[in-house]
Structure formats: structure tokens, C-alpha cells
Amino acid sequence: MFGRKIFIAIIVILSCLFLYLLAMDSLCDQGGENFIFGICGVTDLLPF
Incomplete structure (x- = not known):
């Protein structure tokens, strides 16, 4: 039961x-790359 809650x-x-x-990628x-400078580098790597 406890393992199911963790899952x-x-x-x-x-x-x-x-x-x-997904929202940051949009x-x-x-x-809006000045909003959070580092997150746009991460979202550029995402396939969507």
C-alpha cells in the first residue's frame, strides 16, 4: 500500500x-527569455 502511494x-x-x-517552452x-534566463537553455533541448 505504501509503495503505491509513492508511485x-x-x-x-x-x-x-x-x-x-511545456509552459516555459511556450x-x-x-x-520571453529574459523571464528566466537558464530555463530557456533547458527547454531548447526538449523535443516538443
């Missing part, structure tokens, strides 16, 4: 991280 927590954290990176594509 669900990891899935929730990964999905939130994915959606955050922001960087619109020319």
Missing part, C-alpha cells in the same frame, strides 16, 4: 514538471 506521488510530480517545462518561444 502515485512520483507520477504527479513528473506530470507537474512536464507541464511546467514562453521562451514567444521571446
Whole structure:
């Protein structure tokens, strides 16, 4: 039972991280690279 809760927590954290990176990628594509300078370098590596 405890392992199942950890698995669900990891899935929730990964999905939130994915959606955050997707939003930052959209922001960087619109020319907002001064918002967070380092995150645009990371989102350039993503395939989406």
C-alpha cells in the first residue's frame, strides 16, 4: 500500500514538471527569455 502511494506521488510530480517545462517552452518561444534566463537553455533541448 505504501509503495503505491509513492508511485502515485512520483507520477504527479513528473506530470507537474512536464507541464511546467511545456509552459516555459511556450514562453521562451514567444521571446520571453529574459523571464528566466537558464530555463530557456533547458527547454531548447526538449523535443516538443
